[in-house]
Amino acid sequence: xxxxxxxPLLETDAISEDAKERCHLIKREWKSPVGAYxxxxxxxxxxxxxxxxxxxxxxxxxxxxxxxxxxxxxxSEAVRIAFASLIRNSTDGILVPIPQYPLYSALITLGGGxxxxxxxxxxxxWTCTVEDIQRSIDESQMNGVSPRAIVVINPGNPTGQVMExxxxxxxxxxxxxxxxxxxxxxxxxxxIYKEGKEFLSMRKVIAEMGEPYSN
Numbered sequence: 001x002x003x004x005x006x007x008p009l010l011e012t013d014a015i016s017e018d019a020k021e022r023c024h025l026i027k028r029e030w031k032s033p034v035g036a037y038x039x040x041x042x043x044x045x046x047x048x049x050x051x052x053x054x055x056x057x058x059x060x061x062x063x064x065x066x067x068x069x070x071x072x073x074x075x076s077e078a079v080r081i082a083f084a085s086l087i088r089n090s091t092d093g094i095l096v097p098i099p100q101y102p103l104y105s106a107l108i109t110l111g112g113g114x115x116x117x118x119x120x121x122x123x124x125x126w127t128c129t130v131e132d133i134q135r136s137i138d139e140s141q142m143n144g145v146s147p148r149a150i151v152v153i154n155p156g157n158p159t160g161q162v163m164e165x166x167x168x169x170x171x172x173x174x175x176x177x178x179x180x181x182x183x184x185x186x187x188x189x190x191x192i193y194k195e196g197k198e199f200l201s202m203r204k205v206i207a208e209m210g211e212p213y214s215n
């Protein structure tokens with residue numbers, strides 16, 4: 001950002017060479033002055049296009065487009081906006097894994113909704129089962145709470161677990177059957193520390209499951 005705003009920095013050693021290359025790229029592609037309002041509320045076209053292209057390369061599914069990408073002021077702001085759209089009143093609930101990054105429970109409380117926990121099993125590598133998730137849904141509905149979405153944090157924070165395809169597919173089926181939104185938090189997708197584990201995005205899994213889940 002400093003290099004884009006104050007161009008003389010690019011002639012010094014204060015910025016690394018890869019950062020300088022990125023500054024030159026942004027300067028060529030970016031149409032608005034740095035710091036100015038973007039073309040629309042989704043964010044800058046160049047950045048949204050870059051994100052969409054990355055997602056397509058990652059998943060091997062060529063259906064992401066910059067018009068489907070919304071840039072936010074950090075992940076926390078994105079979650080806040082999503083919860084504000086989902087939580088209508090105190091009877092709306094959000095399924096959240098426990099242990100969890102406390103952002104989720106805090107924003108559910110702030111939005112006046114109900115936390116619907118599903119618990120990760122420490123003895124089994126912090127995994128979850130679809131049975132536990134369905135149990136949380138059933139118990140909440142018995143208490144008058146309507147599930148609106150399920151948060152899936154993969155790789156996990158703070159546990160670091162990497163979810164298997166079978167588990168992800170099970171969550172997709174539960175979400176489809178209960179007509180709830182899947183919110184995939186995949187911020188740590190490049191931080192895989194468990195040997196033999198591979199990150200699979202929720203988007204890739206859904207696409208490969210096909211209809212009716214991919215509609």
